[in-house]
Amino acid sequence: MNNRLRVLRAERNWSQADLAQRLDVSRQSVNAIETGKYDPSLPLAFRLSRLFELPIEAIFTDGENA
Amino acid sequence: MPKSQAARRYLRRIAISTIVYVFAVFLTLHAVNRGRVPLPEAIGLAMIPSLPIVAIIATVGLYLKEEKDEFQRELVIQSLLWAAGATLSVTSFWSFLHIFGRVAAVDGFHVFVMFWLFVALSGYPLRRYYGGGNGE
Numbered sequence: 001m002n003n004r005l006r007v008l009r010a011e012r013n014w015s016q017a018d019l020a021q022r023l024d025v026s027r028q029s030v031n032a033i034e035t036g037k038y039d040p041s042l043p044l045a046f047r048l049s050r051l052f053e054l055p056i057e058a059i060f061t062d063g064e065n066a
Numbered sequence: 067m068p069k070s071q072a073a074r075r076y077l078r079r080i081a082i083s084t085i086v087y088v089f090a091v092f093l094t095l096h097a098v099n100r101g102r103v104p105l106p107e108a109i110g111l112a113m114i115p116s117l118p119i120v121a122i123i124a125t126v127g128l129y130l131k132e133e134k135d136e137f138q139r140e141l142v143i144q145s146l147l148w149a150a151g152a153t154l155s156v157t158s159f160w161s162f163l164h165i166f167g168r169v170a171a172v173d174g175f176h177v178f179v180m181f182w183l184f185v186a187l188s189g190y191p192l193r194r195y196y197g198g199g200n201g202e
Contacts, residue, residue: 024134024135025134025135025136025137025138026070026135026137026138028137028138028193028196029135029136029137029138031196032137032196033137037195037196038137038140038196040136040137041136044136
């Protein structure tokens with residue numbers, strides 16, 4: 001699964017640590033998601049969606065419609 | 067990196083359980099060195115070190131239940147799986163070497179220690195793989 005996390009974070013001038021703090025997860029988790037090494041669960045995807053005020057599909061793509 | 071509340075509780079519980087385990091192993095080995103003990107006493111003594119093992123496994127279960135960071139849970143589960151695989155492989159390999167009369171037998175209680183060594187060892191490459199990045 002691909003995602004636009006790095007871009008969205010950069011637009012807000014947030015570091016990985018900033019985003020991790022807002023999500024209440026570790027910076028390592030943010031890095032793993034950003035680099036596509038870990039796909040978040042649906043609840044975490046919804047938290048990201050609320051945080052960035054974007055629909056989930058605007059943050060994540062399944063690679064087929066990217 | 068700051069650890070979560072669940073991770074801090076996990077480390078505290080693991081430390082206590084491990085100290086109790088080591089103490090129980092030494093207590094039982096001390097009893098063994100006294101010579102042959104009656105069967106009921108032997109059963110009781112042999113059970114003493116196995117109880118902290120149950121506590122340690124329960125501690126891992128509690129951590130997986132309490133940790134809110136799903137990725138950290140994933141890392142722990144992967145570490146446990148790698149360690150289980152490595153432990154089973156090494157003990158099978160060693161057992162066959164023993165059957166062939168090439169190496170000495172290893173007492174079963176060492177397997178538990180080996181498992182946790184593999185958990186620790188597997189954690190490092192896993193965290194390097196997932197945790198790279200400059201944190202910008």
